[in-house]
Amino acid sequence: DTEVTQTPKHLVMGMTNKKSLKCEQHMGHRAMYWYKQKAKKPPELMFVYSYEKLSINESVPSRFSPECPNSSLLNLHLHALQPEDSALYLCASSLILTGDTEAFFGQGTRLTVV
Amino acid sequence: SQQGEEDPQALSIQEGENATMNCSYKTSINNLQWYRQNSGRGLVHLILIRSNEREKHSGRLRVTLDTSKKSSSLLITASRAADTASYFCASPGNTGNQFYFGTGTSLTVIP
Numbered sequence: 001d002t003e004v005t006q007t008p009k010h011l012v013m014g015m016t017n018k019k020s021l022k023c024e025q026h027m028g029h030r031a032m033y034w035y036k037q038k039a040k041k042p043p044e045l046m047f048v049y050s051y052e053k054l055s056i057n058e059s060v061p062s063r064f065s066p067e068c069p070n071s072s073l074l075n076l077h078l079h080a081l082q083p084e085d086s087a088l089y090l091c092a093s094s095l096i097l098t099g100d101t102e103a104f105f106g107q108g109t110r111l112t113v114v
Numbered sequence: 115s116q117q118g119e120e121d122p123q124a125l126s127i128q129e130g131e132n133a134t135m136n137c138s139y140k141t142s143i144n145n146l147q148w149y150r151q152n153s154g155r156g157l158v159h160l161i162l163i164r165s166n167e168r169e170k171h172s173g174r175l176r177v178t179l180d181t182s183k184k185s186s187s188l189l190i191t192a193s194r195a196a197d198t199a200s201y202f203c204a205s206p207g208n209t210g211n212q213f214y215f216g217t218g219t220s221l222t223v224i225p
Contacts, residue, residue, distance in 0.1 A: 097211050
């Protein structure tokens with residue numbers, strides 16, 4: 001199984017809502033990542049987890065709250081988002097946290113904030 | 115920003131032609147990766163080249179790396195319509211762990 005599964009595929013939420021994005025992998029990878037991608041732009045790194053511990057936070061606003069409950073799961077909790085947060089949110093995993101290992105990406109969650 | 119730059123931003127070629135895209139990065143690296151993204155979907159890893167390699171091949175892909183110029187190129191030979199996608203280079207950040215994507219090249223292969 002070389003898949004990273006993200007749910008939901010699409011999400012529309014109001015600015016006062018609370019929602020969560022979910023990411024799952026069963027490849028035994030110990031590094032997991034959240035990226036945000038706006039249209040026609042490259043993915044931007046948001047958070048990195050290594051061995052279930054938050055390793056990198058790229059100065060992301062606190063309305064985005066990551067969680068890694070176990071080695072297979074990564075969540076991104078969303079609260080009080082703004083319309084400019086509408087984007088494709090991509091989850092990825094790699095064997096370990098090192099810049100020279102292949103990352104596997106999920107298909108993303110298309111988020112629209114209204 | 116630790117992001118690299120790619121050029122061209124967009125490239126349109128006929129099927130069967132070769133496509134070349136270039137990436138310039140900012141920091142000293144020990145490797146560089148290339149990824150492909152079909153429209154609005156996840157990224158797929160294509161190839162990784164290490165700093166002690168100048169060239170690497172994988173099928174119709176040829177990647178070069180010039181660490182003195184902090185640049186890399188991706189050549190796709192005998193392109194097919196299915197190669198239509200965005201291509202991103204990815205280089206390690208300052209800590210050498212996580213990696214950052216370049217600005218990307220949007221390739222269109224016309225049948």
